[in-house]
Amino acid sequence: MANGWHAELELWFANAHGKTRLMRRRHCGPLAVQRAFHPEADGSAHVYLLHPPGGVAGGDQLDITCHLAPEARAVITTPGATKFYRSENGTSVQRISIDIGAGGICENLPQETILFEGADASIATRVTLAADAAYIGWDLVSLGRPAIGERFLTGRLRQRVEIFREGEPIWFERMALSGAAGALDMSFALAGRPIVGTMVYAGPALENTTERIRDSLGDAAQGVFSVSQLERVIVCRYLGERMSEGKALFLQAWRVLREGGLRKAAVAPRIWAT
Structure with missing residues (x-):
């Protein structure tokens, strides 16, 4: 891989005095974190990951690791979009381990x-x-910048998500996309839709959780959103043309999963409102 910036961020969360606290952090390169906020009654820590350069260039590597001690609760988000720029210097890499x-x-x-x-x-x-x-x-990915008419014609994306419970895999997905030769326009691929989203929930859930998600979304989900109850995870998908639509649908599904699975009301990070 060609040379680029290599940034690392490692966070340790644990309960103390009724709240989940960021007990320790280690970082090098352009990755940082703000102090934890505690807007919820159960003491969940809301943490914002910061990448000061504002985008990931060819050859850059970002490694983020989070450790949650027993009974710790954390909501991890970012203050803005993560941008992967045109690569002229090798593959841009982001790895997250939780x-x-x-x-x-x-x-x-x-x-x-x-x-x-x-x-x-x-x-x-x-x-x-x-x-x-x-x-x-969740992950919501925009292939190109449709708002300004930019299509994803020559780029590549390789994405992998793995979830293990007690060492046993309960979810594994790998996606490889290429904009070459208009492959993403094919009906068997993305049918020309530039916004792709996946949300995975692994935890307790009521038997009718998927139906509750569908009912809460109603006609807004028609043709662009799906939800599936698998053996050990619930998976939501979005494939559409507007990031604002995908985010709104995922946000509502997240509210239902929180209430029906985690048994607590959804409290959105304050940074989302800015």
């Missing part, structure tokens, strides 16, 4: 990822869960 202890809950809810035309991106997320830990994570 380890959740017994009774812990982690919600990995970043803002959207935007792949500029010509980007060459590799994005991987690995989650390990204790027996009774819970996880919600």
Whole structure:
């Protein structure tokens, strides 16, 4: 891989005095974190990951690792979109690893990822869960910048998500996309729709959770959103043309999963309102 910026961020969360606190952090390169906020009654820590350069260039590597001690609860998000620029210097890499202890809950809810035309991106997320830990994570990806008419014609994306519970895989997905020769326009691929989203929930759930999600979304989800109850995870999908639509649908599904699975009301990070 060609040379680029290599940034690392490692965070340790644990309960203390009725709240989940960021006990320790380690970082090098252009990755940082603000102090934790505690807007919820159960003491969940809301943390914003910062990447001061504002975008990921060819050859850059970002490694983010989060450790949640038993009973710790954290909501991890970003203040803005993650941008992968046109690559002229090798593959841009982002790796996220999350380890959740017994009774812990982690919600990995970043803002959207935007792949500029010509980007060459590799994005991987690995989650390990204790027996009774819970996880919600989403990714919303824009292939190109449709708002200004930019299409994803020559770029590449490789994305992988792995979730393990007590060392056993419960979800594994790998996606490889290429804009070459208009392949993404094919009906068997993305049918020309530039916004792709996946949300995975691994945790307790009521039997009718998927029906409750569908009912809460109503006609707004028609033709662009789906939800599936698998053996050990619930998976939501979005494939459409507007990031604002995908985010709104995922946000409502997240509210239902929180209330029906985690048994607590949804409290959106304040940074989303700015």
